[in-house]
Amino acid sequence: MPQYGSLAGRRTITERVATLPKAELHLHLEGTLEPELIFELAARNRVRLPYASVDDLRRRYAFTDLQSFLDLYYANMRVLRTAQDFRDLTTAYLARARQAGVRHAEVFFDPQAHTSRGVPLAEALAGVTEALSDSEREYGVSTGLVVTFLRDLSADSAMSTLESVLDLGSPVLGVGLDSAEMGHPPAKFAEVFARARAEGLRCVAHAGEEGPPEYITDALDVLRVERIDHGVRCLEDDGLVERLVRDRIPLTVCPLSNVRLRVVDDLAAHPIVRMRDRGLLVSVNSDDPSYFGGYVDENYGQLAREFGLDASTLAELARNSFESAFLEPPRRDALLAEVAAWRQAVT
Numbered sequence: 612m613p614q615y616g617s618l619a620g621r622r623t624i625t626e627r628v629a630t631l632p633k634a635e636l637h638l639h640l641e642g643t644l645e646p647e648l649i650f651e652l653a654a655r656n657r658v659r660l661p662y663a664s665v666d667d668l669r670r671r672y673a674f675t676d677l678q679s680f681l682d683l684y685y686a687n688m689r690v691l692r693t694a695q696d697f698r699d700l701t702t703a704y705l706a707r708a709r710q711a712g713v714r715h716a717e718v719f720f721d722p723q724a725h726t727s728r729g730v731p732l733a734e735a736l737a738g739v740t741e742a743l744s745d746s747e748r749e750y751g752v753s754t755g756l757v758v759t760f761l762r763d764l765s766a767d768s769a770m771s772t773l774e775s776v777l778d779l780g781s782p783v784l785g786v787g788l789d790s791a792e793m794g795h796p797p798a799k800f801a802e803v804f805a806r807a808r809a810e811g812l813r814c815v816a817h818a819g820e821e822g823p824p825e826y827i828t829d830a831l832d833v834l835r836v837e838r839i840d841h842g843v844r845c846l847e848d849d850g851l852v853e854r855l856v857r858d859r860i861p862l863t864v865c866p867l868s869n870v871r872l873r874v875v876d877d878l879a880a881h882p883i884v885r886m887r888d889r890g891l892l893v894s895v896n897s898d899d900p901s902y903f904g905g906y907v908d909e910n911y912g913q914l915a916r917e918f919g920l921d922a923s924t925l926a927e928l929a930r931n932s933f934e935s936a937f938l939e940p941p942r943r944d945a946l947l948a949e950v951a952a953w954r955q956a957v958t
């Protein structure tokens with residue numbers, strides 16, 4: 612078990628919360644593609660970038676809504692071509708996650724964003740799954756892969772992606788639903804999620820990020836998901852909040868993402884503390900950290916500073932992350948014990 616010791620020597624709140632063991636449950640691997648790696652992969656694969664420099668690219672990370680981010684997010688993926696590229700992307704995330712105190716990560720991956728560009732599914736998945744399989748040994752981070760379907764594409768495309776993933780026999784934990792939410796309610800994917808469930812895969816979906824509370828209800832009732840990604844707009848429907856509390860449905864909340872994509876005006880206006888106070892099972896996650904100004908430790912750190920969260924509350928959020936994870940009891944119990952040890956160690 613790690614030794615935490617006194618945290619007094621660590622300068623910033625973010626450095627202190629980086630020692631808190633946590634699970635990351637809402638993280639798009641492609642959203643960890645840092646500008647420096649974009650340039651490196653572009654050179655490796657002879658892809659011409661429409662940016663003068665890393666700084667020029669970074670200056671474009673000023674988003675007005677989810678779609679304005681997605682346009683850049685998909686455009687930058689052009690540099691990812693070979694299994695090695697996907698391995699490098701995944702390994703860079705895992706190394707950074709370890710620094711952030713992540714002990715378990717359930718990561719999203721968008722196969723259609725690559726197959727639609729002519730990258731063979733087997734090539735992309737091989738790089739990701741090889742890196743993930745080394746993760747616990749290399750970084751102490753246990754992992755699961757969640758294949759996410761792009762909701763602005765057809766249900767047929769999602770179904771054939773699922774069939775191809777199953778045919779390849781890759782180790783997959785679950786399926787999810789992401790991309791442009793408004794105008795793309797979950798119900799269209801009912802059969803895809805039923806098929807995934809029949810294969811024993813765990814089901815999650817983005818809902819209530821920009822979309823209305825009904826999308827959360829439909830994700831639960833029609834897709835029968837076990838966890839909601841974002842879900843912040845549930846607060847607009849008291850009956851839905853009561854249901855989420857009663858059924859202990861986890862919500863994977865991404866504060867810095869919500870600020871950058873203008874879901875909220877600023878961090879002070881973020882509802883995560885109100886959500887927790889209403890009894891919702893919320894965890895803190897980074898979504899697309901290379902685009903949104905912070906990995907998961909920075910999300911905890913900025914929340915702690917903004918809302919004056921104490922060590923007990925931070926430990927509770929970390930406990931929530933492990934309770935929301937698709938973990939088996941021995942590993943879950945061990946990780947919960949690490950949180951308790953952290954809480955004991957901090958003064």
Ligand code: ADE
Binds near residue numbers: 639791792
């Ligand atoms: N894909 C990557 N990040 C996303 C987000 N925040 N919402 C929906 N789809 C995404």
Ligand code: ZN
Binds near residue numbers: 637638639789840898
């Ligand atoms: Zn997301």
